[in-house]
Structure formats: structure tokens, C-alpha cells
Amino acid sequence: MPREGILIEKPLERLSCEQVQQIHDASIEILNNLGLLCFNKNAAKIYQGSGAAVSKVSGSNIPCWHIKIPEKLVTAALDSAPCTVTLGARNPDNALVMRGDEPRVYFITGSETNTWLDVDFPTYVSKADPKKEIKIPEFKPRRGTVADLCDSAHVCEHLETVDGYIRTVNIQDKDINEDNKDVNKYFACLNNTTKHVMSGLTNLKQLDDVVKMAEIIAGGRDNLKNNPLISFITCLVKSPLQFVDDTTETFMEVCKRGLPIVVSSSPQAGTSAPIKEAGILAQINAEVLAGITLGQLVNKGTPVLYGTVPVRARMDTLGDSYGSVETSQYNIDCAQMARFYSLPNYSTSGVCDVKIPGQQSSIERLFSDILVTLSGPQFLHCAFGLLDCNSVFCLLQAVLDNAHFKMIKFFLKSPGINEQELETVKKQIRDVVATPQKMFINYIRPVMRTGEISPPYPFEGEGDSDSVFALANGHLQELLAKPVEHIDRATTAKIYREIPGLLPRLNVYKGG
Amino acid sequence: MSSNIIELIRENVIQGRVTKDDEGIEEGMAGQPGVTELVEEALASGADVSEVISKGLTASMEVVGQKFETGEYFIPDMLASAEAVGAAMEILKPHLQKSGIKPKGKILIATVKGDIHDIGKNIVIILLRGAGYQVKDIGNNIEAKDIVKAVREEKPDYLGLSALLTSTMVSMEDTIQALEESGLRDKVKIIIGGAPVSEEYAREIGADGYGADGFHAVSVIEALNDSE
Numbered sequence: 001m002p003r004e005g006i007l008i009e010k011p012l013e014r015l016s017c018e019q020v021q022q023i024h025d026a027s028i029e030i031l032n033n034l035g036l037l038c039f040n041k042n043a044a045k046i047y048q049g050s051g052a053a054v055s056k057v058s059g060s061n062i063p064c065w066h067i068k069i070p071e072k073l074v075t076a077a078l079d080s081a082p083c084t085v086t087l088g089a090r091n092p093d094n095a096l097v098m099r100g101d102e103p104r105v106y107f108i109t110g111s112e113t114n115t116w117l118d119v120d121f122p123t124y125v126s127k128a129d130p131k132k133e134i135k136i137p138e139f140k141p142r143r144g145t146v147a148d149l150c151d152s153a154h155v156c157e158h159l160e161t162v163d164g165y166i167r168t169v170n171i172q173d174k175d176i177n178e179d180n181k182d183v184n185k186y187f188a189c190l191n192n193t194t195k196h197v198m199s200g201l202t203n204l205k206q207l208d209d210v211v212k213m214a215e216i217i218a219g220g221r222d223n224l225k226n227n228p229l230i231s232f233i234t235c236l237v238k239s240p241l242q243f244v245d246d247t248t249e250t251f252m253e254v255c256k257r258g259l260p261i262v263v264s265s266s267p268q269a270g271t272s273a274p275i276k277e278a279g280i281l282a283q284i285n286a287e288v289l290a291g292i293t294l295g296q297l298v299n300k301g302t303p304v305l306y307g308t309v310p311v312r313a314r315m316d317t318l319g320d321s322y323g324s325v326e327t328s329q330y331n332i333d334c335a336q337m338a339r340f341y342s343l344p345n346y347s348t349s350g351v352c353d354v355k356i357p358g359q360q361s362s363i364e365r366l367f368s369d370i371l372v373t374l375s376g377p378q379f380l381h382c383a384f385g386l387l388d389c390n391s392v393f394c395l396l397q398a399v400l401d402n403a404h405f406k407m408i409k410f411f412l413k414s415p416g417i418n419e420q421e422l423e424t425v426k427k428q429i430r431d432v433v434a435t436p437q438k439m440f441i442n443y444i445r446p447v448m449r450t451g452e453i454s455p456p457y458p459f460e461g462e463g464d465s466d467s468v469f470a471l472a473n474g475h476l477q478e479l480l481a482k483p484v485e486h487i488d489r490a491t492t493a494k495i496y497r498e499i500p501g502l503l504p505r506l507n508v509y510k511g512g
Numbered sequence: 513m514s515s516n517i518i519e520l521i522r523e524n525v526i527q528g529r530v531t532k533d534d535e536g537i538e539e540g541m542a543g544q545p546g547v548t549e550l551v552e553e554a555l556a557s558g559a560d561v562s563e564v565i566s567k568g569l570t571a572s573m574e575v576v577g578q579k580f581e582t583g584e585y586f587i588p589d590m591l592a593s594a595e596a597v598g599a600a601m602e603i604l605k606p607h608l609q610k611s612g613i614k615p616k617g618k619i620l621i622a623t624v625k626g627d628i629h630d631i632g633k634n635i636v637i638i639l640l641r642g643a644g645y646q647v648k649d650i651g652n653n654i655e656a657k658d659i660v661k662a663v664r665e666e667k668p669d670y671l672g673l674s675a676l677l678t679s680t681m682v683s684m685e686d687t688i689q690a691l692e693e694s695g696l697r698d699k700v701k702i703i704i705g706g707a708p709v710s711e712e713y714a715r716e717i718g719a720d721g722y723g724a725d726g727f728h729a730v731s732v733i734e735a736l737n738d739s740e
């Protein structure tokens with residue numbers, strides 16, 4: 001049985017049917033009349049061979065083609081792209097089944113940050129009253145390592161609201177290089193979580209080794225096809241409207257192998273896309289449709305996710321403002337567009353602008369987490385633990401996020417109102433009103449232990465103290481102390497025999 | 513027989529089952545005798561009343577308290593158990609004197625004039641009865657003169673005054689003043705409680721104690737009881 005996710009019975013939608021059609025029409029017009037620049041020769045050839053208008057751009061320093069994509073190619077791609085995409089898992093019970101026409105949301109981590117944030121709780125003594133001591137969290141950034149990635153995957157394995165795992169930290173150890181990064185990245189993730197693992201590729205040369213590793217774990221090529229325990233994400237289109245050479249090549253190679261892949265575009269409203277909502281929507285939709293079309297031309301029927309990571313620019317720095325209200329609006333709109341095409345949507349929430357956990361972080365991430373979840377994207381990259389616009393990862397924040405998502409999941413339970421229930425409660429009301437104390441407390445008890453009552457916030461301190469960070473850190477240490485369900489010894493040995501470049505220190509069986 | 517029924521009383525207090533119709537925490541208990549039926553049965557079979565109280569009721573409330581401390585039990589569980597003990601004590605009341613058991617104390621309780629909120633007061637009543645006190649509830653929105661009258665007639669050991677509103681808490685002071693004027697203030701210990709009041713306010717108006725919540729109210733009265 002796959003993971004359940006959370007079904008949004010009435011998804012939040014901001015666009016009318018007419019507006020959805022208008023955005024679609026505008027995107028088609030952009031693809032057909034304006035077209036895209038393509039810096040990948042093979043992609044240009046494929047488009048040319050499929051009936052797109054392709055012309056070499058003269059005067060460019062690097063080879064570049066101008067591609068105009070006719071509507072019929074897009075329509076055919078939308079017809080052949082599967083409505084249902086299954087993301088498998090090392091433990092098949094953790095598989096995710098995403099149907100483009102069903103707003104069932106799965107919460108997944110991400111993204112790849114350079115910085116890892118440690119937390120410490122030094123004691124401060126009051127100058128006025130030396131007997132008075134308080135512990136204040138202190139956050140210390142450092143470069144992420146493969147050991148951090150293992151810890152992160154391990155903790156996310158035990159965070160119950162995390163449905164799948166995107167590698168959270170860029171591994172920057174001295175013995176990691178372009179030629180061994182991908183295999184070590186995937187192995188560190190797969191060896192520390194039994195949930196689905198998604199990542200981008202650093203070097204296309206490692207794709208086959210990564211796929212082979214997954215085949216060994218899954219028990220063969222056919223088993224991997226049925227239970228694709230890994231998937232990929234590529235930003236093949238750089239906004240505005242440009243197919244990037246290397247990521248487009250990676251995208252096409254993954255499509256050839258038939259493994260699930262996210263066609264992701266991340267325009268920034270104000271800089272790489274129009275500041276107006278209509279503009280960024282028409283553009284991001286065109287960019288994703290162009291990618292999906294290419295994927296279907298490469299391998300008809302290959303599973304793709306409609307991946308959208310729109311963001312508004314900050315007015316003070318022109319950097320990304322994931323915490324802005326508009327960013328949530330764009331994401332909600334994109335979920336609606338993906339549903340219009342019956343394709344599973346990869347969406348984003350929870351990314352905040354601030355650099356450390358705290359009030360701003362909680363406000364920004366909870367705002368988008370709630371609203372974007374309500375819009376019903378199937379694959380919600382909800383930024384567990386991410387800070388500073390996706391550039392910092394903090395495990396403590398991931399633990400706090402898990403508590404947020406428990407609340408969100410509870411909120412989204414069905415109301416459970418029916419005739420039988422109403423008869424029962426009417427009797428309760430009659431009975432209680434007849435008593436001198438007129439209290440319903442006795443009726444709490446039957447439902448108190450069935451999960452029908454939302455639990456209290458798990459990191460509530462005592463009295464007037466705010467102990468959220470200290471309590472969450474205590475929980476984090478408990479999670480880190482839990483056992484890890486590693487890949488078994490024989491499979492690990494086979495992986496180490498057949499996959500070059502794996503770091504010996506990641507082999508948990510090396511001692512015996 | 514006697515030890516068996518006391519053990520059943522103990523189990524059912526821990527389960528918070530007042531009567532046979534109540535569900536406990538464990539499944540499948542509804543329909544089996546609850547605390548009231550078991551206490552009646554114990555009396556009919558000639559069980560020792562002091563043993564019923566000490567081994568059946570008091571000891572089981574200690575277990576309930578421990579379960580609450582460890583997080584296994586919640587407030588509704590505590591209240592259900594306290595209610596079961598209170599119901600048992602009501603049945604045992606006529607038998608206390610002839611068994612040589614001294615009652616723990618009599619408490620009058622009211623929500624003061626202008627205030628109709630009584631959830632807090634009702635919870636305190638359940639907990640006090642569960643702790644073995646005889647509690648008389650004189651209601652909500654009670655004028656000072658009526659509280660004075662009740663104190664004169666009932667001669668309680670303690671008087672509990674409750675208020676939820678900042679606008680009605682002042683009636684507590686009026687009530688204490690009225691008791692002073694009628695010469696009854698020294699005859700009764702006064703404990704106040706409710707969201708807007710505090711330890712400091714209790715001192716200001718001349719009350720003897722302040723209960724921050726239901727459990728605290730019980731422990732304040734227990735402490736006053738022990739000091740006498």
C-alpha cells in the first residue's frame with residue numbers, strides 16, 4: 001500500500017475556468033509565435049524532426065537555436081504524458097502515487113543547500129542578577145557534508161509527515177568531486193531513508209551508475225521500473241524561455257531511461273519574468289509545457305511532473321522572496337494549471353527569506369505551507385528545514401516543520417458529519433442539559449485516544465517560558481538516536497563492487 | 513469477597529466509571545458494574561467502610577494522579593475518576609459516622625453576583641468531591657447577602673468563590689465584606705478562583721487562599737485542612 005498523503009477535497013483555486021484557459025492560450029501563443037532559445041543541439045534536432053520551426057541563431061557566441069513549438073506538438077505531449085506518476089521507495093509502503101486529476105498532496109523535503117546550520121544552547125547570565133541564567137539558541141553555519149546528508153535523511157525517515165526525500169544539503173567534503181558526487185549523494189540518501197529519493201544530477205556521466213545502484217537496490221531493472229525508488233529533477237528551462245545545454249541533455253537522458261523526472265522552471269517575477277501575476281503564469285506555463293513536450297518527444301509516455309517554482313523578486317535586493325505573499329499566489333495558480341492538464345504538480349511552499357529559525361521563519365513558512373497545501377499539488381516540496389531562500393538547511397527547523405504539517409494534516413481531515421453522528425450528539429446534548437453541571441467532559445474521553453482530537457503543540461514550554469527550540473532540539477536528538485534501516489549487507493557489498501566512486505566511510509558494514 | 517469488590521472499585525475508579533453505563537478507558541467495560549453499583553454491593557455485603565474509602569477510593573485516586581503526572585492521563589480522565597469517587601462518597605455518607613470516620617470538611621461554593629460562568633466552579637466541585645469533601649453548590653450569580661445566608665445556615669468549613677470576569681470579581685470583595693459585617697468571617701475559610709483573579713488579589717480582598725486551577729484549589733484546601 002502506498003503512502004496515503006492528504007486528499008484535498010475542495011482545492012483552493014484562485015483562477016476562474018476562463019482565466020485558466022486564457023493562461024493556456026497565452027502560453028501556447030508564446031511557444032508558437034515567440035518561441036524559445038535552445039542551447040542544446042540534440043533538443044533542437046528533436047524539435048526540428050517533430051515539426052517545430054527551428055532556426056539557427058546567427059551572431060551568438062555559443063551555438064543556439066530558435067524554436068517555435070506548434071500547438072499540436074504540445075497537445076500531443078499532454079495526451080501522452082501519464083496522468084499518474086508513481087514514485088517508488090526502498091520500502092514499497094512508502095511509495096507515492098500521484099494522479100494529475102486527484103489533489104492528493106504528499107509532503108517532500110528539499111532542496112540542495114550549501115550551508116548546514118548547527119544549533120547550540122549556550123547559557124547567558126544576567127548582569128543585573130547573576131543568579132539569573134537563560135539558554136539562548138545560537139545558530140552556526142558551516143559547509144554541508146555527506147555525513148550531514150546521512151543525518152538529514154535519517155531524521156526525515158522518522159519525521160512522520162515527510163512523505164519523500166529530496167537531498168537537503170550539497171555535499172562539499174574534500175574527497176567529493178564532480179565525478180563521484182552523484183553516486184555518493186544518492187547512496188547517502190538511499191542508505192538512510194526507506195522513503196522515495198529525488199535529486200538533481202551534477203554530472204551526466206554518473207547517471208548510469210546512479211540508475212544501476214537503484215536497480216541493485218530494487219532487485220533488477222524491471223523491479224526498478226515498477227518501483228522507481230529514485231527520480232530526478234532538472235531545471236532545463238532557464239527563464240525567460242531558454243533551454244539550457246547541460247540540464248536539457250540530462251533531462252533527455254533521464255527521459256530515455258523512463259524514470260520519473262520533474263520538468264522544473266523557476267522564474268522570478270520582476271527579473272526573469274513579468275512582475276504581474278498573469279505574466280509570470282503565462283511564461284512559467286509555457287516553459288514547463290516546452291519541457292514536457294521535449295520529454296514526450298524523446299520518450300513517449302515517460303513519467304513527468306509539471307514542476308513550478310515561481311517566486312517574486314525582493315524589491316530591496318532583487319533576490320528571491322519566497323516568503324512574499326505573491327509567491328504563494330503563483331504556486332496556487334500553478335497547481336490549478338497542472339490540474340487543468342491532469343498532470344501531477346511539483347510545487348513549493350515553506351521556503352522563508354530569513355536566515356535562522358525564529359518568528360519570521362515560522363510566519364513565512366506556515367503561511368505558504370497552509371495555503372499551497374490547500375491548492376492540492378501532488379508533490380509539495382515543502383522546504384523542511386530550509387532557510388534563507390533555500391540556501392541554508394537546519395535539522396532543528398525540519399523538526400519544527402514536522403509539527404506544522406501535523407497540524408495542517410489534522411486540519412484537512414474530513415468533517416465526518418452524518419445522520420448517525422447527529423443522532424448521537426443530539427442525545428448527548430439532551431442528556432447533558434438534564435444534568436446539574438451541564439458539562440460534556442465525560443464525552444471527551446471516548447474520543448481522546450482515537451486521534452479525533454488534535455494534539456497540543458509538541459514543543460510547548462511550562463509557565464511563561466518559550467522553550468520551543470530547546471524542546472524541539474530534544475526531540476531531534478531522540479530522532480537521531482533512533483535506529484537506521486540501512487540497505488542490507490549483501491546489497492551494500494554488491495553496490496560497492498559495481499558502482500565506482502563510493503566513499504568507503506559510507507559503508508556501514510566495512511568493519512565486519 | 514470483600515477484597516475482590518474493593519479491587520473492582522479501585523479498578524473502576526481508575527477507569528473513571530461512575531455507573532455501569534459508562535465506558536472506561538479500556539474497551540468492553542460498558543454494561544459491567546461501575547463504582548456506584550460496586551459501592552452499593554460492598555455495603556450490602558457488609559464491607560468495611562473505612563477499607564472501601566482507603567483501599568478502594570483514596571488509593572486509586574493516587575494511581576490516577578500518578579498517571580496524570582506521567583502524561584498517560586488527561587484532565588477529563590482525572591475528572592471522571594474524581595466524579596466516581598464523589599458519587600461513591602455520596603453513597604457512603606450515611607455510614608461514615610457509625611464507622612467512626614471523620615468527614616474531611618464541608619465546602620460551600622458559588623459564582624459571585626453578576627457572573628453566570630460556572631465551568632470552573634463545576635470542575636472544582638467534581639475534584640473536591642473526589643478528594644472526599646462534602647460540597648454544596650449554591651449556584652451562579654449569587655448575591656453577597658445570599659452567600660452570607662447560606663454560610664449561616666450550612667456552617668461550612670470552607671467557602672469557594674468563583675468569577676470569570678474582571679467586572680464581576682469585585683463581588684468577591686463585597687461578599688467578604690458582607691461576611692465581616694455579619695460576624696461570620698472568622699467562621700469560614702475563603703478560597704477564590706477564576707481567570708481574572710490572582711494570589712495577590714486574594715490577599716488584597718482578605719481571602720484565605722487562591723486556587724489557580726481546579727487541582728490547585730484542592731491542594732490549597734488540603735493544606736488549610738492539614739494546618740488545622
